Amino acid sequence: MIELGIGMFGDVQIDPTTGKIQPAAVRMQQIVEEVKLMDQVGVDFFGIGEHHREDYAVASPEIILAAAATVTKNIKLGSAVSVLSSADPVKLFQDFATVDLLSNGRAELMAGRGSFIESFPLFGYDLKDYAALFDEKLELLTRLNKQDTVTWSGKFRKPLINQQIFPRPVNHSLPIWVAVGGTTSSVTRAARLGLPVMFAIIGGAPENFQPLFEMYQQAWVDNGHDIKDLQVGVHMHAFFGDDSKAVADKYYPIYANQMNRIGVTRGWPPYQRSQYDFGRSIHGHLVVGDVNQSVEKILHIIEMFGLTRFSAHMDVGSPDHSDMMRAIELYGTQIMPKVKEALKKTE
Numbered sequence: 001m002i003e004l005g006i007g008m009f010g011d012v013q014i015d016p017t018t019g020k021i022q023p024a025a026v027r028m029q030q031i032v033e034e035v036k037l038m039d040q041v042g043v044d045f046f047g048i049g050e051h052h053r054e055d056y057a058v059a060s061p062e063i064i065l066a067a068a069a070t071v072t073k074n075i076k077l078g079s080a081v082s083v084l085s086s087a088d089p090v091k092l093f094q095d096f097a098t099v100d101l102l103s104n105g106r107a108e109l110m111a112g113r114g115s116f117i118e119s120f121p122l123f124g125y126d127l128k129d130y131a132a133l134f135d136e137k138l139e140l141l142t143r144l145n146k147q148d149t150v151t152w153s154g155k156f157r158k159p160l161i162n163q164q165i166f167p168r169p170v171n172h173s174l175p176i177w178v179a180v181g182g183t184t185s186s187v188t189r190a191a192r193l194g195l196p197v198m199f200a201i202i203g204g205a206p207e208n209f210q211p212l213f214e215m216y217q218q219a220w221v222d223n224g225h226d227i228k229d230l231q232v233g234v235h236m237h238a239f240f241g242d243d244s245k246a247v248a249d250k251y252y253p254i255y256a257n258q259m260n261r262i263g264v265t266r267g268w269p270p271y272q273r274s275q276y277d278f279g280r281s282i283h284g285h286l287v288v289g290d291v292n293q294s295v296e297k298i299l300h301i302i303e304m305f306g307l308t309r310f311s312a313h314m315d316v317g318s319p320d321h322s323d324m325m326r327a328i329e330l331y332g333t334q335i336m337p338k339v340k341e342a343l344k345k346t347e
Helices: 024-041 061-069 089-104 127-146 183-192 206-223 244-266 274-281 291-305 321-346
Strands: 001-007 045-048 077-078 109-114 147-154 160-164 176-180 197-200 231-242 285-287 311-315
Touching: 001 321, 024 045, 024 061, 024 321, 045 061, 045 109, 045 147, 045 206, 045 311, 061 089, 077 127, 089 109, 089 127, 089 183, 109 127, 127 147, 127 176, 176 183, 183 197, 183 206, 197 206, 206 231, 206 291, 231 244, 231 291, 231 321, 244 274, 274 285, 285 291, 291 311, 291 321
Parallel strands: 001 045, 001 311, 045 077, 077 109, 109 176, 176 197, 197 231, 231 285, 231 311
Antiparallel strands: 147 160
16 A cells, blocks of 8 residues: 655745745754644655755754654654764664664664765765765665674775674664665666665756656566565655645745756746746646645556555645645545545556
8 A cells, every 4th residue: 555655854944025934943943743633634654854964954854753653653763864874874774773662663774875065074975975875875775674793894894793782673674765766877877776765856847757667667576576565656846735726826936946056056037926837737747726636646646657655745945834735634634544544446
């Protein structure tokens, strides 16, 4: 059965006129309240990202997840993503094992290379090693997840010699996902290691990702893994409201302001309403609208790719907390049940 969840980066509100930035403490407290509501309305999983910038509140996903573990009972709690390239895999595994113990087995870890590079100079890594760091650390992380006692050596950290790793998760190992963008190497690496993938579809037309999905599936089989064990998801920018036009109009300036803030550092042209409107269409990358429109779009994406997981990334630009709470309520109480019921009828 499909899993439907919510992802966030912990965006803080930034006043477009004054530039005043919402205190990180306020946003963190809101996130915990929002995850508590997700659990109450039956959302399947929650993922929080790692950033080291003033416009995001969360630098340590595992700490937010530990806080969320104490106010939730059922929802899976994971990173989205942990920047593995600039982290110590041993400490990362221990931290998420701790969250797993606190949550009685609900923790997940999603490893990625990250969409920003601030963590590299912050933790003393060279960007020229961008790809090699991730390869080596993912190999070590998967080893730690399988073995109690590890002997390992690599290029970027001291060797481990018969080193025991504590604490262990509730079920001895953690679910580890890999977040991928549009590179074939990321897809084939995950398939080789037998790891589920989450595709970030945050621009353009989703159907352009179809070849990567097919490549992942073929590489999964070619590496000797059972096709029945294949797990694949997508992460898409989303927001929900009671009225489709009203929520689209209210969310547009919030979303556009965030796209433009990021775009300044990446050389993007100013974000246009035409891009937003295409994104909201059945052929675009945004799931922004009322219940029925959102159900139709999510079902379209699930069926296009044969997904086992869909993640609605809901805090781009940091909408008002009250609007976030309403969007979460609609997602859990109306959108998710309708999507799952429609999928049951097609089985």
